[in-house]
Amino acid sequence: MRFKITLTPDYILFGNEIPMNYQYELSSFIYRTLARSDSGYSAWLHENGFITGTKRFKLFSFSNLLIPAYAIHGDRISIQSQKVELIVSFLPGRSTEEFIRGLFTEQAFCLGDKQSKVQFTASAIELLPDPVFAPGDEFTTLSPVCITRKENGSNRIIYESPETQYATEALFFNLKNKYKAFTGKDIADDAGFNFQLTSPPRSKLIAIKTNTEQQTKVKGYLFNFKISAPPELMEVMYGAGLGEKGSLGFGQVITLKEMRTITTRLKKG
Numbered sequence: 001m002r003f004k005i006t007l008t009p010d011y012i013l014f015g016n017e018i019p020m021n022y023q024y025e026l027s028s029f030i031y032r033t034l035a036r037s038d039s040g041y042s043a044w045l046h047e048n049g050f051i052t053g054t055k056r057f058k059l060f061s062f063s064n065l066l067i068p069a070y071a072i073h074g075d076r077i078s079i080q081s082q083k084v085e086l087i088v089s090f091l092p093g094r095s096t097e098e099f100i101r102g103l104f105t106e107q108a109f110c111l112g113d114k115q116s117k118v119q120f121t122a123s124a125i126e127l128l129p130d131p132v133f134a135p136g137d138e139f140t141t142l143s144p145v146c147i148t149r150k151e152n153g154s155n156r157i158i159y160e161s162p163e164t165q166y167a168t169e170a171l172f173f174n175l176k177n178k179y180k181a182f183t184g185k186d187i188a189d190d191a192g193f194n195f196q197l198t199s200p201p202r203s204k205l206i207a208i209k210t211n212t213e214q215q216t217k218v219k220g221y222l223f224n225f226k227i228s229a230p231p232e233l234m235e236v237m238y239g240a241g242l243g244e245k246g247s248l249g250f251g252q253v254i255t256l257k258e259m260r261t262i263t264t265r266l267k268k269g
Helices: 023-037 039-047 165-183 231-240 256-267
Strands: 002-010 017-019 050-052 055-057 060-062 070-073 076-079 084-090 108-112 117-128 138-141 148-150 157-159 194-197 202-208 216-222 224-228 253-255
Touching: 017 108, 017 117, 023 060, 023 108, 023 202, 060 231, 084 231, 138 256, 157 216, 165 194, 165 231, 253 256
Parallel strands: none
Antiparallel strands: 002 084, 002 117, 017 076, 050 055, 060 084, 070 076, 108 117, 138 224, 138 253, 148 157, 194 224, 202 216
């Protein structure tokens, strides 16, 4: 289930600039909003998520901010439009339209750091129709896709490019694990999965918990692709994201057809 949240910025309070690294703060806003409505659900989602084996999944994802007009100044984004959009997707059945609508509407939050920030209000929320996936559909990323592996002989984390065979296998494995965590059912290894890049991947390094002792940097990739998979896994990908760290702002995808609609809407302001 996917929602478009319209954010109205208030430039009078703090100005119109936010840092390039804002994904962690957006994730925190989503958690806080869930907590206001149902603290038990939010705490369970934060502490446990959906579990399969030793893995825990928080089965939602969200896009980068969709800003119609902006400028880049160093490590800052200068927002130059009166509306900004955010797309949030939820996989759990608990995330019904009634649960989400009204939960986010009129919620105010501040996005940024000590250097610059912007006050936003969620002024509208709209349930987006689920696409009917067809063979040959092309997708694009709304936020970077993260794929990791541990280096042989050490615990060092390697951020894998989607160009490798390892990445294809990891994406399939991750979607199967999310599906099992959500439904308790397995998808067979030979169920059929094909992943094909249709554009050169662009890496993006994102800082998490900036300016704290816990600061880390996570690498993801933006790209276009085609994918063939069982319908159940396509739904998981659309709701919970492709790859890892969806609840931190990674891995949200959209069909190119939908992306063209969004681009046209943003151009109209």
